[in-house]
Amino acid sequence: MDRIAVIDYGSQYTLLLARRIREMGVFCTVASPEEFKVESEIKGVVLSGGPQSVYEEGALGFPKQLEGFPVPIMGICYGMHLLAKKLGGEVRSGALGEYGLTNVSMDNERFRDIPEEIVTWMSHGDEVTSLPAECKVIARSKNGITAGFSNGRDIAFQFHPEVNHTQFGTNLIEDFVFNVCNASRNWKLSAFAERKVEEIKRIVGSSKVVGGLSGGVDSTVAAVLTSKAVGDAFTGIFVNHGLMRKNEDIEVCEALRSLGIKLINVDASEEFFRELKGIDNPEEKRKIIGKTFIKVFEREANKLNASFLLQGTIYSDVIESGAASKNSAKIKSHHNVGGLPDKMNLKLLEPIRELFKDEVRNLGYSLGIEPSLLTRQPFPGPGLGVRIIGEVDSEKARILKEVDSIFMDVLRKSGESEKIWQSFAVLLPVFSVGVKGDKRSYGYVVALRAVNSSEGMTASWHELPHEILREASSRITSGVREVGRVVFDITDKPPATIEWE
Numbered sequence: 001m002d003r004i005a006v007i008d009y010g011s012q013y014t015l016l017l018a019r020r021i022r023e024m025g026v027f028c029t030v031a032s033p034e035e036f037k038v039e040s041e042i043k044g045v046v047l048s049g050g051p052q053s054v055y056e057e058g059a060l061g062f063p064k065q066l067e068g069f070p071v072p073i074m075g076i077c078y079g080m081h082l083l084a085k086k087l088g089g090e091v092r093s094g095a096l097g098e099y100g101l102t103n104v105s106m107d108n109e110r111f112r113d114i115p116e117e118i119v120t121w122m123s124h125g126d127e128v129t130s131l132p133a134e135c136k137v138i139a140r141s142k143n144g145i146t147a148g149f150s151n152g153r154d155i156a157f158q159f160h161p162e163v164n165h166t167q168f169g170t171n172l173i174e175d176f177v178f179n180v181c182n183a184s185r186n187w188k189l190s191a192f193a194e195r196k197v198e199e200i201k202r203i204v205g206s207s208k209v210v211g212g213l214s215g216g217v218d219s220t221v222a223a224v225l226t227s228k229a230v231g232d233a234f235t236g237i238f239v240n241h242g243l244m245r246k247n248e249d250i251e252v253c254e255a256l257r258s259l260g261i262k263l264i265n266v267d268a269s270e271e272f273f274r275e276l277k278g279i280d281n282p283e284e285k286r287k288i289i290g291k292t293f294i295k296v297f298e299r300e301a302n303k304l305n306a307s308f309l310l311q312g313t314i315y316s317d318v319i320e321s322g323a324a325s326k327n328s329a330k331i332k333s334h335h336n337v338g339g340l341p342d343k344m345n346l347k348l349l350e351p352i353r354e355l356f357k358d359e360v361r362n363l364g365y366s367l368g369i370e371p372s373l374l375t376r377q378p379f380p381g382p383g384l385g386v387r388i389i390g391e392v393d394s395e396k397a398r399i400l401k402e403v404d405s406i407f408m409d410v411l412r413k414s415g416e417s418e419k420i421w422q423s424f425a426v427l428l429p430v431f432s433v434g435v436k437g438d439k440r441s442y443g444y445v446v447a448l449r450a451v452n453s454s455e456g457m458t459a460s461w462h463e464l465p466h467e468i469l470r471e472a473s474s475r476i477t478s479g480v481r482e483v484g485r486v487v488f489d490i491t492d493k494p495p496a497t498i499e500w501e
């Protein structure tokens with residue numbers, strides 16, 4: 001399958017770029033400059049933008065892997081600076097920079113179907129001050145800055161064609177993908193599913209597979225694909241770690257059974273609480289939960305003589321933990337990627353690793369999975385373990401389950417939950433004085449959170465109507481004896497993350 005490879009230099013818009021190209025029907029993958037590998041199916045390479053300056057000491061360079069690999073390159077912003085430098089041009093810090101909407105005049109001979117002047121979206125302080133030999137300016141901003149150049153094959157833009165605010169941006173990307181790279185449109189989810197089923201058959205052979213099933217969208221879709229490929233050789237394992245939402249274990253198991261997949265429901269709650277005893281550091285808690293998951297999976301796999309572990313890891317999990325590698329700080333270890341133990345006996349099977357969440361959902365629809373399983377809110381593998389701040393125990397889990405279930409019920413009944421991407425309650429290790437029935441009370445503080453997001457990478461808090469907040473607060477403080485105070489979290493991501501730990 002023809003593919004365009006995006007090399008990620010840390011731009012905010014890298015994922016968007018990959019999305020745009022897939023929306024054109026062409027498969028596209030993202031890799032860091034270190035991880036990028038040349039492969040024959042790659043028809044073109046895009047160098048993304050990024051926060052660094054190419055002339056800075058230690059700045060990420062032009063990928064060595066591309067030396068002698070004759071495919072067209074498109075550079076965007078930082079990528080344009082890299083390409084300019086590589087071909088012998090010069091990049092310097094500009095006097096002012098260009099940020100936001102900027103008019104650009106386009107070379108009409110190169111772009112026949114695009115107006116002479118377009119509005120583009122810029123975000124740069126550096127600029128190309130001297131063009132490489134054999135390159136020609138193909139776009140210039142109203143400030144006189146080079147906004148695009150090309151040597152006839154490779155092409156570079158200072159603005160971001162992948163951002164909606166750039167007029168005709170999609171046409172410019174299409175021009176590169178189809179006219180320059182000659183990529184063919186053969187990326188279709190249904191074709192992807194068929195290919196994956198064949199691939200899983202080949203990889204697994206006559207072995208057996210166990211799969212972590214949480215009831216979430218990702219693991220459900222991964223399981224249906226795998227069961228199509230290996231049939232009865234697949235067994236799903238739902239781990240109840242005691243940190244699920246109230247009644248979630250019962251509901252999830254029922255829903256999953258309706259898929260016709262063999263399912264084992266393991267109650268490992270005592271084991272998880274035992275392992276978590278005395279631990280209050282968030283990273284340590286995440287690592288322990290990740291390891292305990294694997295211990296449970298390995299134990300079940302041994303009983304069944306299985307050698308593969310299926311996980312519903314998706315693209316954003318990988319990108320986030322990629323972001324948790326060399327080029328940036330580690331924020332938190334997601335249990336299924338960064339939280340895995342170093343040594344594992346099971347071989348990992350991750351068939352939807354390359355997909356975005358909405359693609360996973362669409363694939364789920366095309367596989368005929370119940371909509372109720374596909375429209376669920378994301379729920380983190382460590383569950384309430386990262387929503388009980390500080391040390392976790394079964395009593396705190398019980399209290400938080402009650403609070404969370406009241407909050408969710410209020411949101412559902414008011415119709416507000418349909419507008420929210422993710423919502424939950426957090427139990428704080430803080431006690432507060434109150435007065436209940438004329439007596440002094442001294443109870444837990446809980447925080448409510450509701451956010452909107454598309455991929456979970458950024459999020460903004462949801463403006464819940466005051467009457468809904470009031471109802472939630474009153475039902476929680478009267479329905480859960482141990483709770484004395486309710487607060488609402490009004491922090492976006494960034495600077496916060498969605499979960500509190």
Ligand SMILES: Nc1ncnc2c1ncn2[C@@H]1O[C@H](COP(=O)(O)OP(=O)(O)OP(=O)(O)O)[C@@H](O)[C@H]1O
Nearest residue numbers: 212213214216217218219238239311312378379381
């Ligand atoms: N309680 C659980 N039992 C078994 N496996 C689990 C459990 N929780 C998480 N997993 C495994 O970890 C993977 C990652 O969890 P994650 O929450 O990102 O995905 P998901 O639960 O499938 O989907 P969603 O993001 O919609 O919740 C899952 O795909 C699944 O394989």
Ligand SMILES: O=c1[nH]c(=O)c2[nH+]cn([C@@H]3O[C@H](COP(=O)(O)O)[C@@H](O)[C@H]3O)c2[nH]1
Nearest residue numbers: 333334335378379380381382456497498499
């Ligand atoms: O499967 C998961 N394992 C984890 O360890 C994990 N940590 C956070 N999340 C979910 O990921 C999204 C982003 O969360 P953060 O802003 O807290 O990083 C949100 O949707 C979180 O609920 C996890 N999911």
Ligand SMILES: NC(=O)CC[C@H](N)C(=O)O
Nearest residue numbers: 049050077078124125126
């Ligand atoms: N958005 C970008 O890629 C910016 C590139 C570089 N950091 C600059 O400021 O010019």
Ligand SMILES: [Mg+2]
Nearest residue numbers: 214216379380
């Ligand atoms: Mg989940």
